[in-house]
Amino acid sequence: MGSPRPSSAQPSSPQRSSPLLALFRREIRIARSIGGGGGMGVVFFLILVSLTPFAIGPDMNLLARIGPAILWIAALLATLLGLDRLFQGDADDGSLDLFTMSATPLELVVLVKCAAHWGLTALPLIVAAPVLGLTLGLEPSALAGVSASLLAGTPALTLLGAIGAALTAGLRRGGLLMAVLILPLTVPVLIFGVAAAAAASGGTVPFHTPFLILCALSLISIAGAPFAAAAALRAREA
């Protein structure tokens, strides 16, 4: 067992704040506590990006050309890596059963948990991406494009990943299975994310075309994925 987790589905504060707000605060607290592993995603992202030049050689022109793609692949993997823990801890200590039985809809619980997770893992990636982009020799316009496309696209990655996390919650070998299940579904996000990032640094396609599709993918995921993830969580009980 890890460190003690602040476990309660009900708000413990005396003024009875909204349960969703309390849940959001709880998620942040857990992630920042020892054993929460909040900062691992961005470190993993850093390592993935810095490994690439070793693999393909320090050719700055080549790196600048494929830089947006490297950053996107690294962000995709870093987001998914952290997500397998999204429901695992709650499934282990029983808070997930409390969420399932509570009056708050499970779909909203999923959405709030995803929002907290996105803020904790994806936001640092988006902040770190321009800095790492500099090491890959990206132009300023490309740096802005990568950050904007990550900002628009990572919510879709988090929410799609939440479906996989819900499907594999409570399984012993969930992490690898989750990646196998979800990575094929993230292909459209990756395509339009890299397209938007590449369009920002010049190209035949205007920036807003792939960018708007990327926003649409995120909005569709926000609207639909919580239902699938909540259904998957309810399906765990026999």
Place this chain on the structure above:
Amino acid sequence: MLKYANPTNFLALAARLIPWLAGASALALVAGLYLTFFVAPDDYQQGSSVKIMYIHVPSAWLSMLCYMVMASAALGTLVWRHPLADAAQKAAAPLGAAFTLLCLVTGSLWGKPMWGTWWVWDARLTSVLVLFLIYLGLIGLWRTIEEPAQAARAAAILTLVGVVNIPIIKFSVDWWNTLHQPSSVFKLGGPAIAGSMLWPLLVMAVAFTLLFFCLHLMAVRNEILRRRLRRLSILAASAQESEGDPELEPAQ
């Protein structure tokens, strides 16, 4: 119809249907292959390599039909929680993966002489590859969750999420300007393919469909039997345990 939702009645029906289906698919396959190799003309541009089409196109259709069968069974699992729907879902996944792989491999073999490359990352090829990966993921999910009913519900949810890929595959050749040609059989104004090639293709499609339903029926039957066996072995184990047998056998 409802009568055959009972697994025992279903097994009886399957036992009667399977020989007929097997015979019909064997006949249709023989007829289709005969038409393909001895009747259908060579293409004036492609030569005899056009014969790959008679395998490639039916397996592509079947890869999608199989997914739709699986998605319907997934609805049955989620809405009615019926064990037969669970079995139908589970049985369809490996068959779909096999047809998709067949489609990808034959397409690749056809692409080498025609396009000069084994593979291009165009929309149709990529979306079919994603379909194949989804099938593999589903098989992985089935193999990871031990409790069959729970595995069925998890797989059903993932199957329904993956349905978005089917229209993408179907319309990828219309939405994007790709190397893969657009549909030439199902289109407004009739098929853009000569009758001498269309008929063998349709016969092969019927043969593949019969083969799929035959294999699917057999796989569902096997799955029902496998579940009964699992249940019986659990019962036997618990009976042994209540007799006070201290030897604990690991699960088989």
